[in-house]
Amino acid sequence: MSLTLVLTLLLSVLIGISLGLLGGGGSILTVPILTYVAGMNPKEAIAASLFVVGATSAVSVVTHARKKRVKWRTGLIFGAAGMVGAFGGGLLGGRIPATVLMIAFALMMVATSLAMIRGRKDHTPEAQENDLPVFKVTIEGLVVGLVTGLVGAGGGFLVVPALALLGGLPMPVAVGTSLLVIAMKSFAGLGGYLTTISLDWALVGGVTVAAILGSFIGARLAGRIPEAALRKGFGYFVLAMGVFVLVQELPAPANLILGFSAAGIGVLAVLCGFLIPGCPLRRASGTSTAKHATAEHTATEAR
Template sequence: MSTALLVTLVLAIGIGLSLGLLGGGGTILAVPLLTYVAGMPPQEAIAASMFIIGVTALISVGAHARRGNVRWRMGLVFGAASMTGAFGGGVLGSQLPGVVLMVAFGAMMIATALAMVVDRRAPSEPKYRSKLPVLKIVMEGLVVGLVTGVVGAGGGFLVVPALVLLGGLPMSAAVGTSLLIISMKSFTGMAGYLTSVSIDWGPVLLITGVTVAGALLGSAVSSKVPDKMLKKAFGYMVLAMGVIVLLYELPILYGLTTGILIVITLILVKVLQRRRTGTDAPGTPPSAQEVGASQETALRGVPHERS
């Protein structure tokens, strides 16, 4: 076993943990791992990552289903639509140059990371809708499937918000249902790539086994890890990896400029968030001067009682 493959197997545990804990993020880590560590060409890395993530997600669905966290009807509708988009995206992606694919992949990583790091406050437990918004779910599934098919990313971190917003699912159910959808569209996206790309199945099957073990571990401890803290930490890691991919693929000037702009944007967003949070924070205790002034005003307004 080569050193590169051994390192890949060790790091593949993190891919499985991401899927088990967050319902996504596997492919966004798998493609750079297979490309830069395992040494696969970009097209083969994307196709192989779809197989690895598809198998891992399919096995993880069982663990989440036992906890009642899979909405089968919504997942099958979304998954069927995303399968169509993923196959078309896989056929298209297999014909694009490797540099184009990796630059697009780096941009997807950065967009995903920023969405995770930026704290958008939303209701924690939205009400589940008994009537499915089928048209919206189908359209979202087609778009997510197409993106996944082309660059091999954007699965769980696009699917989970869509399930929360369109289907009104709580986060626990959105994570479990997203794994069902990811497994469906990953296999069809891989099929699109296999029309013109071949895979070295020996290393891929080994990596898949390790990833599955990590996913089962992630599913087991998912209820014990603070979701907000985990997402932000993962988001910063993906952001750093996205910048590294762009620095590697683009000319140094363009790569550095992109990295600097991303950092500036992130700083500005965080500053604006803190100001908004400070302005809108309810129940802020008044200062000592404000308390004294209010008491003095109240005493002045109370008439003296006559003896």
């Protein structure tokens, strides 16, 4: 077994941990690992990531479901609509230059990371108990499916914000539900790619097994981390990976300019969120912290 293969399999464990813990980030890790470590062609890496992430998500969603962290109706409707969009995106993605796909992939990551770092302005407790409206879920599913199928992502880095930020689901439930959606959309997107791409199934199978093992670790950690910290940590992680891919794919000096620009936005977000009074990020964080503190105080009084 070569050193490259061993390193690829070890890093693949992180794919599962990311999916089990965050409900996303699988393709954000899988595509760079298969491209820059395993040496796969970018289009093959994108197609392979759909299988790896889809299979890992399908296994991980079972663990989350046992802990009541999956909204089945919302997930199935979102996933069904996303499958339609993902298949179309997969068909189109197989005919677009690899570099264009990777740059689009990175830009989408940066935009999504900023939304996750900022968070929602309000939190509606009733959304935790009720499924989202069918029409809204269907439209969001089609759009997210098309985008994620096009850039070869399972969609967690878009599905989690869609469910948590737009839908109002609490982060642990958004994570669990997103895994159901990811599994459905990933296999649909893979079907589109396989019309033009062939894969090394032995390598893909090994990466998938390693990712599934990691997903058990991630699922056990999920729910033990405060919602605000989990959301912001996910956002900063996606931002870092987006900058990395931009630097790798863009020619000099554009890669350095855009890379430093994206990194600078992230630094400003951190400063705004934690140091500058009156900043929306600070208010969002403070509100979440205050709610958490109030809940703890109420629980203490009840005891």
